[in-house]
Amino acid sequence: MKSVYRYVGLMVSLMFLSFNSVAQDLFDTAAGATTSGNVGLSDDFWPSHRFEVTSTTTLGNVGGVFRNTTSGTVDVFAAIVSLTGSTDLPDSTDLTTSDVIGTTLVSIAPTGSTPGEFEGTINLELTPSFYAIVFGTGAFGADSTSFGLAMPSLVTDLAPTQAVITLRQLSPAGFITLSPTARFFGSVATVLSCVGFERPMDGGAVKVKKNRALPHKAQLFDGSTPINDLNITAPPVIQVIFKVGTPAATDVTGDAVPAGAGTDGNQFEFLDSKWHFNLKTKNYTAPGAYTTTMESGDDGEYLVDPTCTGLFVIK
Numbered sequence: 001m002k003s004v005y006r007y008v009g010l011m012v013s014l015m016f017l018s019f020n021s022v023a024q025d026l027f028d029t030a031a032g033a034t035t036s037g038n039v040g041l042s043d044d045f046w047p048s049h050r051f052e053v054t055s056t057t058t059l060g061n062v063g064g065v066f067r068n069t070t071s072g073t074v075d076v077f078a079a080i081v082s083l084t085g086s087t088d089l090p091d092s093t094d095l096t097t098s099d100v101i102g103t104t105l106v107s108i109a110p111t112g113s114t115p116g117e118f119e120g121t122i123n124l125e126l127t128p129s130f131y132a133i134v135f136g137t138g139a140f141g142a143d144s145t146s147f148g149l150a151m152p153s154l155v156t157d158l159a160p161t162q163a164v165i166t167l168r169q170l171s172p173a174g175f176i177t178l179s180p181t182a183r184f185f186g187s188v189a190t191v192l193s194c195v196g197f198e199r200p201m202d203g204g205a206v207k208v209k210k211n212r213a214l215p216h217k218a219q220l221f222d223g224s225t226p227i228n229d230l231n232i233t234a235p236p237v238i239q240v241i242f243k244v245g246t247p248a249a250t251d252v253t254g255d256a257v258p259a260g261a262g263t264d265g266n267q268f269e270f271l272d273s274k275w276h277f278n279l280k281t282k283n284y285t286a287p288g289a290y291t292t293t294m295e296s297g298d299d300g301e302y303l304v305d306p307t308c309t310g311l312f313v314i315k
Contacts, residue, residue: 037153037180043138060189063119153180201310234297244288
């Protein structure tokens, strides 16, 4: 999860990824200065907003503009609900039904009277349809609160055909349509593709009898555009999974040691137009198969799909 301040408004529509910007908005409901209106947010009142997706995409981050007048950070849940159309509502007010397809947490730091924008990472694939995003507390691992949180109304409505609908948890439970123009937004996840690994990790299982360094070299692309260390903040990382026999696989990435290329934080280094990690095998002594994979260094910044995979075997 991460919290940032940003005030950029775009129409509610699907935007296609360009690496001039790390992430593009998928939907955005309001912009501009705050007005006197507010939408309350608590264990009892969960504000929501509908949005439409017109092409299959991965929803990366979700967030909104919030005011937190409490003295501490509050974790709010964000839930994505599948709808059947532009006027449909969630199947339940307490979101206990199967139309809830994804959740995450958004950490709202104290803002005082001046609201700020906060977002969390969800990385959820959406197919063409209508959806609702719902914020709340008291469920899905969020904190519990009864006061101090609100979504302020902004001056410009970017989704005039839709309205904020609060899911009321108090008896009688129900849906309440509100007039304030609160800001809900979601961004398209940046999905990069990995091409590699190169020899010797591209030719099946590499048999290792003693300590050696296994070079992992690959390229990352956004479409046909190569991605270097100036394009992303968090370099990709190596993941090592160990498996022998029938027990479940074990993540042994913590034992990874670089040799010349790569960092102690398991990050690839960008050298000679490629991403490099030379993996020492000295910490991997248990007989069995070890699968190596290039993974994102920050899922909130980008994903890697398809990724690059290698295999070495300790006898």
